[in-house]
Amino acid sequence: MDIYLVEALLNGLLLGGVLALLALGLNLIFGVIDVVWIAYAELVMCGMYVVYWLLALAALIAILSVAVLGLLVHQLIIAPILGSPAINQLLATGGLLFFLQSFATLLFGTDFRNIGLRLPILEFADMNVSFARLIAFGVAVLGAGALYGFLSKSFLGTAIRAIGQDREIVGLMGVDQRRIYLVTSAIGGALAGLAACLLVLQYDVHPFIGLSFGPITFMICVLGGLGNMLGGFVAAFIMSEIISVGGFYFSQEIGEVLAFVVFIALIFVRPQGIFGRS
Amino acid sequence: MSTRAPWLAGLAALAALPWLSPSAYFLHIVILILIWGFIYTAWSLMGKFGLVSLGHGAFLGTGAYTAGLLWNFAGLTPWLGIPIGVALAVLIAVVIGYPCFRLKVVGHYFALVTLALAEVARLSIVAARDITGGSLGMTPNGVPTSSWIAIQFADKRYFYFLALGLWLFGLWVWRRVDTSMASAALEAISEDEGAAAAIGIHVTRQKLTVTIISAAMTALGGALYGQFVMYLNPDTLAGVGVSLQIVFAAIAGGMYSMLGPTVGAVLTIVLGEALRVWFGTTWIGAANTIYGILLVIFIIYMPRGIVGLVASRLPARLLPARRPAL
Numbered sequence: 001m002d003i004y005l006v007e008a009l010l011n012g013l014l015l016g017g018v019l020a021l022l023a024l025g026l027n028l029i030f031g032v033i034d035v036v037w038i039a040y041a042e043l044v045m046c047g048m049y050v051v052y053w054l055l056a057l058a059a060l061i062a063i064l065s066v067a068v069l070g071l072l073v074h075q076l077i078i079a080p081i082l083g084s085p086a087i088n089q090l091l092a093t094g095g096l097l098f099f100l101q102s103f104a105t106l107l108f109g110t111d112f113r114n115i116g117l118r119l120p121i122l123e124f125a126d127m128n129v130s131f132a133r134l135i136a137f138g139v140a141v142l143g144a145g146a147l148y149g150f151l152s153k154s155f156l157g158t159a160i161r162a163i164g165q166d167r168e169i170v171g172l173m174g175v176d177q178r179r180i181y182l183v184t185s186a187i188g189g190a191l192a193g194l195a196a197c198l199l200v201l202q203y204d205v206h207p208f209i210g211l212s213f214g215p216i217t218f219m220i221c222v223l224g225g226l227g228n229m230l231g232g233f234v235a236a237f238i239m240s241e242i243i244s245v246g247g248f249y250f251s252q253e254i255g256e257v258l259a260f261v262v263f264i265a266l267i268f269v270r271p272q273g274i275f276g277r278s
Numbered sequence: 279m280s281t282r283a284p285w286l287a288g289l290a291a292l293a294a295l296p297w298l299s300p301s302a303y304f305l306h307i308v309i310l311i312l313i314w315g316f317i318y319t320a321w322s323l324m325g326k327f328g329l330v331s332l333g334h335g336a337f338l339g340t341g342a343y344t345a346g347l348l349w350n351f352a353g354l355t356p357w358l359g360i361p362i363g364v365a366l367a368v369l370i371a372v373v374i375g376y377p378c379f380r381l382k383v384v385g386h387y388f389a390l391v392t393l394a395l396a397e398v399a400r401l402s403i404v405a406a407r408d409i410t411g412g413s414l415g416m417t418p419n420g421v422p423t424s425s426w427i428a429i430q431f432a433d434k435r436y437f438y439f440l441a442l443g444l445w446l447f448g449l450w451v452w453r454r455v456d457t458s459m460a461s462a463a464l465e466a467i468s469e470d471e472g473a474a475a476a477i478g479i480h481v482t483r484q485k486l487t488v489t490i491i492s493a494a495m496t497a498l499g500g501a502l503y504g505q506f507v508m509y510l511n512p513d514t515l516a517g518v519g520v521s522l523q524i525v526f527a528a529i530a531g532g533m534y535s536m537l538g539p540t541v542g543a544v545l546t547i548v549l550g551e552a553l554r555v556w557f558g559t560t561w562i563g564a565a566n567t568i569y570g571i572l573l574v575i576f577i578i579y580m581p582r583g584i585v586g587l588v589a590s591r592l593p594a595r596l597l598p599a600r601r602p603a604l
Binding site for chain 2 (some may be wrong): 036077080081084086087090091092094095096097098099100101102104105107211214215218219222251253254256257263264267268271
């Protein structure tokens, strides 16, 4: 097999780790609160700026501050319209997307900024693999594992999963729905913050960086079955391989076009997602 | 017919506007409002029936780029290039719309499929950078003097009347759809698709028809916009950004009323220009920051838009007698 194709496959795998993390966060919010945060990738963008400006304590602060941002999004935007049609909730977070992009432009300008931390490129059997991507992949998988442990072992995690299954009964079992929503939003935000820490190692920050990850993250969630964690995790790797291998044979844009086309085609074949239950 | 009088007066004022216009800049803004008002009206034809498309950028880009590329590389007049672009947009609408409606892809899923479509359009334009100029955009070849064949005019008044005609045509289509049987059928579908099918409504055909009309009008608007500003860019004419811009303006104005999308165009363009002039270039992003906050507030507190809110506050006798709005 062509060594460069293997390299592309490997890079796809590493990209998939971070995308999987993003898909997990978004899926959590969708599965539990039943709302699509279309501005999710813009929260990642905010996190990347936090890392950029506060490099020393950056990772922790970035994760915490995006978690707080997640809380605010829920309290200020979602809570008032929980009962509205789903599409209005989606559009309200769409307004947030505009706001965050423009506010970042206002604060930081449109310059591309990078943290100036250059990690070595590993050479391995004639393949070049970026160390930053390797770290990102490792941390993303660890993060996903930690979330899985939290959701399956702890009481709060169990309550969060239960609310996604039956909203009414959970209330009767003594679970405070409002509190669960807040916790879920904060965890979703924290995952965006973690993804931001990993992405800032590889990409420059600018106000519109969210548009590079946002659409593909939604496609991944839908492919995995909206709200289905495991499905989203697997779908992330499928999509990242399509992008990476498509990029290898044609160009970066064609790789992404292929990913979107595959998404559209799969929606027609399996509207509930590859791993969703009908 | 006393209700006709205000309409006729408004039309007369619009017809006289180019000669009353204080500056070329003012006329430029009015032309932009008319073109975008037409595009937002086209979107609302689908939006008001619950078909929330986040992919109208694909139709916009198809119309503008087809006409522009055929003119630059084949020397084909936009009079032929634009209809070809519109036909291509209709083809895309059918290829995406038919399976969507047939397989009951609705709600979030429909929004996300159309979102993917917008990105496919934008990325394809960028990928074909050898002919489209990629992210840098492209400029249709200019002609030395104003020409009807090239649809290029030094005098903005030509564009004003083209845009005015297009906008009036858009309102006429909106009215036709609104008063048709199809409108009642589509309202039934948006309330309960299964029940609508059960009483004999052909769900797929009704949805597809309104989607085709909306896509064709959007492509037409995109093509005229390209002729007017003489610059095509994949970020401003295709992709998620412009698709969301269309959705928001239509909703802010009020997608359930005929003039709502136009009010949305006036609001967003005037607000954008005013904030831009006011803040100048020192506060890049300030205009859109305020715009974003307003959008969130609009969707949370007045989902029926400005026109919807005003109409609900007016005493009933001032409103034309017709069946109650949704």
